Amino acid sequence: MRLKRKDFLSIAELDKSEIELALKSAESFKEVSTREIKKVPTLRGKTIINLFYESSTRTRTSFEIAAKRMSADAINISVASSSTNKGETLSDTARNLEAMSPDCIVVRHGSSGAPAMLANYLTCSVINAGDGAHEHPSQALLDMLTIKEKFGTLEGIRLLIVGDIAHSRVARSNIIGFKKLGADVLVCGPPTMIPPGIEDLGCTVVNHIEEGLGLADAIMMLRIQTERQNHTLFPSLREYAKLYGLDKKKLERAKDSVVILHPGPINRGVEISPEVADGPWSLILEQVKNGVAVRMALFYLLLGGPSVDAS
């Protein structure tokens, strides 16, 4: 089985059956990481380059582990040591890397659309590992997998996403993905963090977190990116925590069966309190576990099966 596309750039471009194929593959690859010998020979002799223009321990490590468990060779390139220092354009860097015959380049970049631009230039596969405020599609797949495992389906599930919707590629990819699989998505955050027109993606805006809590089957708390954000978007972290942070008291309004997600890394005491992050409703570590499985599946679906031309 193989995705009938060269690249994995966004959830927006996938149709429902492609998302379902990716989730189903991920479910089967998840088992590999539970074995004594956590490795399949499927992608032996393939070269996967992780090209990260923004640092991310979690995402880079997840892709690297996924590549190695598929027996591919993984090469890490981080921006700090890259020749962008030397004034080379992104596309020149990518075309030069492609000349070394990789099978896939995983790209994280601060600019929306950078992976798509590269995909256009390159004949090898490109995976978007997060681009600006655009999309983080492998994150959305792992979130979908996590909730699907819990409820058996996404059809009719109601997801509440809380935080900086305007600047979150995680939110964007998830809104689009969950809608495609029949879920209902509510978004909530300070007015400065809710982009005008977000309803066009098919979600509903709720102004106060309390309104959404009782309706949600799953709640995804977004990270307040204290290192990146324009701090004028809200008065203070303490104020944010009080109004939009999820603590045990607010959680009392939620369904008994509610589950909590967070893309990580978490800011304990800001958007999520320790009791909520560590409680039985938390699927945060399950998300991370599913991340490896999703990335193994993506590598497989893009590189692993008999090629599309051959079928």
Added chain:
Amino acid sequence: MRLKRKDFLSIAELDKSEIELALKSAESFKEVSTREIKKVPTLRGKTIINLFYESSTRTRTSFEIAAKRMSADAINISVASSSTNKGETLSDTARNLEAMSPDCIVVRHGSSGAPAMLANYLTCSVINAGDGAHEHPSQALLDMLTIKEKFGTLEGIRLLIVGDIAHSRVARSNIIGFKKLGADVLVCGPPTMIPPGIEDLGCTVVNHIEEGLGLADAIMMLRIQTERQNHTLFPSLREYAKLYGLDKKKLERAKDSVVILHPGPINRGVEISPEVADGPWSLILEQVKNGVAVRMALFYLLLGGPSVDAS
């Protein structure tokens, strides 16, 4: 054969037979690095993460080479690119990494006790690769192996350790380890670098290096950590070198059969003179060689044999 413990955190927690098992295993793994094909399939499909909060070319490389020679997949994470920048706690970082199903996390951290805290949270194995001024247990094992290879035993051997005893995790681990194997340990350094109560570990303090030199079978010169130290601990590097540095003149007082160790990297002309570092008595490079063997043995003893539960 397997250590009957999940983690390798300190020499203090090991009993004599466990240390001897580790040394014996290291001796047999040492041979692997002399082969044409320096690799055994023992840990194929295992994932080992090197999580370094302090940089160390030598130690990280040694663990990485050891992992690869055992056929494990090695993943490097250094603090600079880690999400601690993003305010994540150490335990959140570690639990997230664990969710990716590694078999072992090797941790170096500036705070004493950090690896032990992680080991407590995690179900995978944790190896302490140096924590604050607490312990550097794999270093002590390689030092013990190096001296044992030379003299056939540690029983009755007299080791003199010279330098900043107070801030040295290497000294601590070695004092404890050598004592457990029946050696006699002398320590020497400026009074500001000898912690009160160090004798409780079973060693003897000598005030002037000259007193200890003639008594020692092995001398371990500690690194003056010019980049880390409070410079008020001694007047000047030149003064330190004069009083506590080992040069050829001082070495004349030592036994003919004396051997010299140093955990590296060495400051030539400070704690050790070039003639001493490079002379026939120097086992410094043998220590490094043994480091790879010791780390292969640790991976094997923690991850490799039939599991303890299964036996």
Added chain:
Amino acid sequence: MRLKRKDFLSIAELDKSEIELALKSAESFKEVSTREIKKVPTLRGKTIINLFYESSTRTRTSFEIAAKRMSADAINISVASSSTNKGETLSDTARNLEAMSPDCIVVRHGSSGAPAMLANYLTCSVINAGDGAHEHPSQALLDMLTIKEKFGTLEGIRLLIVGDIAHSRVARSNIIGFKKLGADVLVCGPPTMIPPGIEDLGCTVVNHIEEGLGLADAIMMLRIQTERQNHTLFPSLREYAKLYGLDKKKLERAKDSVVILHPGPINRGVEISPEVADGPWSLILEQVKNGVAVRMALFYLLLGGPSVDAS
């Protein structure tokens, strides 16, 4: 087959037959990177260390991919995280690494002669991946391979090198190498960038690029290292581009069959215009592709065949 030398330090030290052997081997290894499974088991169980004191995405990645396609274990060490911060000498670093039993250390260093000095200390193989303004011999091999593939031979080919000849290790290695294989080499650049006595290497200096263009079968444009150079060597980048940069207009003076090379990363609009860099005459990406093949060949010729002593 094996090079009858331990190290690969310069083009200057190779004789014609050794260069031809390297090029021939590279041609055959090039095919490996076109396979579905881009990997040969030749160097399984060998350890290759990339020790980079200057950062270089391209060169480090090329060596790393080459090592992995030969099934060797590759270990990366970059200066930022190295113990040179801790005052260790280059030779101590290298001898310590050697004690970990690598088969080859690939060194890039800012000082001319650093790899040769290391080779002298070490019993393992050393490959020079660029040292100061001295040599970049693997780059010269890939350039020779690229032009040889195009014209079938280097005998009688005329190569024009344009740029900062004085500070370019690429230029030096190429002048020497192309001459050894019977090519004719012209060099051109601002007078401040043409070292006195360069003719002793067997090349001819042309003062204006226009003089050389019509004579050349191949043109190699050197990178203006804006990040490194003394800017007093030429008045401005714009001035440089106008006088020595290759654009489509200047290219009209060249032969129809001319090919363009550049060691990368390119400064579009400075030493080379986009139309020239991306046109049909450009072999820039072919150079990168050949880089992997050349490095696979070097690893094979130094480490792979039956050892010289055994033959």
